[in-house]
Amino acid sequence: MDSEDNMDDFSYEYEYEYDDDDDDDDGNGVYNEDSNETTTIHRKKYIVLNKDDIQQRQEDDITKISSLLSITRVSATILLLHYKWSVNKLQDDWFADEEKVRTAAGLFEKPIVHYQSSNKVTCAICFEEYTRSRMPAAGCGHLFCVSCWNSYISTSIKDGSGCLMLRCPDPPCGATVGEDMINRLVSEDGKEKYSRYFIGSYVEGNQTMKWCPGAGCGYAVELAVDTESYDVSCNCTFSFCWNCTEDAHRPVDCSTVSKWTLKNKDESENVNWILANSKACPKCKRPIQKNQGCSHMTCRYPCKFQFCWLCLSDWSNHPTCNRYDGTGKNKEIERKRKMAKKLLDRYSHYYERWAANHSSRKKAIVDLNIMQTEHMENLSNKQCTPETQLTFITDAWLQIIECRRVLKWTYAYGYYLPEDEDVKRQLFEFLQGQAESGLERLHECAEKDLQVYLNAEHIKGFDAFRIKLAGLTRVTKDYFENLVQALENGLSDVDTDRWWSCTHCTYFNQMSAADCKMCILPRIIPQ
Amino acid sequence: MANSNLPRRIIKETQRLLSEPAPGISASPSEENMRYFNVMILGPSQSPYEGGVFKLELFLPEEYPMAAPKLGRICLDILKDKWSPALQIRTVLLSIQALLSAPNPDDPLSENIAKHWKANETEAVETAKEWTHLYASGE
Ligand SMILES: [Zn+2]
Ligand SMILES: [Zn+2]
Ligand SMILES: [Zn+2]
Ligand SMILES: [Zn+2]
Ligand SMILES: [Zn+2]
Ligand SMILES: [Zn+2]
Ligand SMILES: [Zn+2]
Numbered sequence: 008m009d010s011e012d013n014m015d016d017f018s019y020e021y022e023y024e025y026d027d028d029d030d031d032d033d034g035n036g037v038y039n040e041d042s043n044e045t046t047t048i049h050r051k052k053y054i055v056l057n058k059d060d061i062q063q064r065q066e067d068d069i070t071k072i073s074s075l076l077s078i079t080r081v082s083a084t085i086l087l088l089h090y091k092w093s094v095n096k097l098q099d100d101w102f103a104d105e106e107k108v109r110t111a112a113g114l115f116e117k118p119i120v121h122y123q124s125s126n127k128v129t130c131a132i133c134f135e136e137y138t139r140s141r142m143p144a145a146g147c148g149h150l151f152c153v154s155c156w157n158s159y160i161s162t163s164i165k166d167g168s169g170c171l172m173l174r175c176p177d178p179p180c181g182a183t184v185g186e187d188m189i190n191r192l193v194s195e196d197g198k199e200k201y202s203r204y205f206i207g208s209y210v211e212g213n214q215t216m217k218w219c220p221g222a223g224c225g226y227a228v229e230l231a232v233d234t235e236s237y238d239v240s241c242n243c244t245f246s247f248c249w250n251c252t253e254d255a256h257r258p259v260d261c262s263t264v265s266k267w268t269l270k271n272k273d274e275s276e277n278v279n280w281i282l283a284n285s286k287a288c289p290k291c292k293r294p295i296q297k298n299q300g301c302s303h304m305t306c307r308y309p310c311k312f313q314f315c316w317l318c319l320s321d322w323s324n325h326p327t328c329n330r331y332d333g334t335g336k337n338k339e340i341e342r343k344r345k346m347a348k349k350l351l352d353r354y355s356h357y358y359e360r361w362a363a364n365h366s367s368r369k370k371a372i373v374d375l376n377i378m379q380t381e382h383m384e385n386l387s388n389k390q391c392t393p394e395t396q397l398t399f400i401t402d403a404w405l406q407i408i409e410c411r412r413v414l415k416w417t418y419a420y421g422y423y424l425p426e427d428e429d430v431k432r433q434l435f436e437f438l439q440g441q442a443e444s445g446l447e448r449l450h451e452c453a454e455k456d457l458q459v460y461l462n463a464e465h466i467k468g469f470d471a472f473r474i475k476l477a478g479l480t481r482v483t484k485d486y487f488e489n490l491v492q493a494l495e496n497g498l499s500d501v502d503t504d505r506w507w508s509c510t511h512c513t514y515f516n517q518m519s520a521a522d523c524k525m526c527i528l529p530r531i532i533p534q
Numbered sequence: 535m536a537n538s539n540l541p542r543r544i545i546k547e548t549q550r551l552l553s554e555p556a557p558g559i560s561a562s563p564s565e566e567n568m569r570y571f572n573v574m575i576l577g578p579s580q581s582p583y584e585g586g587v588f589k590l591e592l593f594l595p596e597e598y599p600m601a602a603p604k605l606g607r608i609c610l611d612i613l614k615d616k617w618s619p620a621l622q623i624r625t626v627l628l629s630i631q632a633l634l635s636a637p638n639p640d641d642p643l644s645e646n647i648a649k650h651w652k653a654n655e656t657e658a659v660e661t662a663k664e665w666t667h668l669y670a671s672g673e
Contacts, residue, residue: 132599132619134546159619162600176620178612
């Protein structure tokens with residue numbers, strides 16, 4: 008066994024880089040798809056776009072259409088909004104039948120109304136007279152006063168994104184009110200709102216683009232066309248599934264997530280079933296569930312009323328209870344009750360652990376935040392280490408947050424794993440158990456071991472702590488990445504030939520590793 | 535009083551409704567609130583509503599004419615998304631009159647009438663005639 012070779016493969020280095028620079032615009036979305044063993048493939052899975060990026064793309068499309076169709080930018084914008092920013096469809100239709108496109112989009116080539124030569128015109132909305140030159144009109148030429156235009160457009164903007172395709176107030180006319188009119192006639196507030204709808208129209212019209220569902224987030228995420236993975240991480244730090252927009256949920260798929268979410272909602276009904284099948288104490292009315300065989304029930308303290316489970320009468324003046332109700336029926340009810348209880352117990356097992364990891368993850372996010380805002384500077388001073396060299400702590404917390412997420416979903420995975428697939432289930436539970444204990448180790452190190460260094464100055468051993476935490480972070484990361492892959496493949500390619508369990512610490516190692524990744528002790532093969 | 539700062543448009547519309555009423559339609563503002571109109575529309579001749587008078591109440595909300603007039607349970611597209619400030623009370627009432635001469639079961643004037651209408655057109659015509667007789671003939 009060549010153990011030296013392996014030590015190279017896994018040396019505890021604390022400077023390994025986290026491929027995650029957020030500020031770089033085009034670098035966003037470069038995702039470490041597969042950091043498995045020696046091959047590291049960098050593939051662009053998605054791009055995070057901010058407001059400016061989207062506006063730039065819109066500008067480009069407008070410029071393109073305006074020069075291709077030889078029309079003004081305002082006209083090009085009207086057409087693109089009507090075509091939901093589908094440049095190709097617009098071009099095809101335009102060159103096939105320009106007149107038809109113009110009518111549908113409300114883009115007039117020249118005005119259709121001409122007023123008498125008189126200098127004054129009555130506004131058809133407020134009935135006041137105005138000097139003609141001071142009355143704007145859309146492409147159709149229908150004149151309205153500035154104040155009525157302002158109310159008309161503002162009302163429409165208040166009503167929602169329909170303002171993007173606002174038509175002339177003259178009922179049968181249909182001329183679209185262009186962006187130039189909006190900019191000329193509406194307050195700053197209205198313009199700002201309009202601009203939000205305008206940008207939104209680009210994202211919503213685009214099949215490969217979605218808004219990040221993170222609270223208050225203004226980024227959009229564009230997915231690469233050929234990707235099979237939907238988990239994306241927005242620049243606002245929110246991770247979500249691009250496909251179903253739920254929280255990121257690798258290694259389980261979208262349908263499992265929706266089943267599980269529905270189940271969690273439905274389960275309240277299951278609880279209701281239990282309630283319906285428990286009985287209220289005839290005296291104090293608190294619900295009582297039967298958990299022993301005999302029918303002699305004693306209510307909880309302080310009531311302590313003794314009664315018969317079957318007929319609810321006082322136990323003391325109640326020798327028998329089988330007068331007319333056939334016992335067979337009672338047995339059937341009892342059997343159903345037991346069955347429901349068993350199903351509920353199974354579900355509770357997975358749900359509780361799913362929920363525990365969910366809240367543990369939330370707590371880790373809070374802890375990371377406290378660490379960054381409150382402790383980093385202090386720690387840097389106390390340990391005489393520049394903050395730039397303390398990133399291994401942040402990395403550890405980010406890893407914990409990610410692993411909690413994965414671990415959480417493995418419980419939904421486990422719940423839906425067919426019960427009769429014994430080998431798979433055993434393997435799954437083993438892998439999950441390893442993942443859990445590995446993560447606990449990392450979490451504890453980041454949480455508790457660190458405390459010492461936060462409280463005292465210049466303690467020896469900070470370097471050792473660094474090596475330990477960075478090492479744990481890396482091992483845990485590797486382990487979870489392998490776990491995610493194994494589960495996504497339905498545990499099909501995980502055969503026990505590819506793994507060995509450490510006899511010293513039980514950690515589950517890949518076959519290629521000669522030493523245990525967790526305790527660095529060499530593998531002992533039972534003779 | 536609410537009437538003192540009535541927009542010029544509403545005053546002008548009201549004046550015109552009173553001085554040049556559309557045939558078969560009368561609309562007069564209430565004395566306490568000039569935004570509140572009592573409307574009567576004659577059932578159009580050769581329609582199931584012939585011989586009846588339909589009484590409606592029309593209210594102009596604060597946002598009028600940017601928002602449509604309010605007209606109880608009447609279903610008219612121009613009272614909803616098709617409203618335009620270039621339309622007027624007169625246009626709305628003419629549309630209702632037109633609706634009475636050719637009821638459209640998909641755009642129900644009254645849910646109840648429409649239900650009958652779809653189920654059995656001839657029977658509905660009878661019902662409408664009866665209703666006109668019962669409820670709409672002048673008091
Ligand atoms: Zn027009
Ligand atoms: Zn005006
Ligand atoms: Zn976001
Ligand atoms: Zn999903
Ligand atoms: Zn009791
Ligand atoms: Zn009994
Ligand atoms: Zn070990």
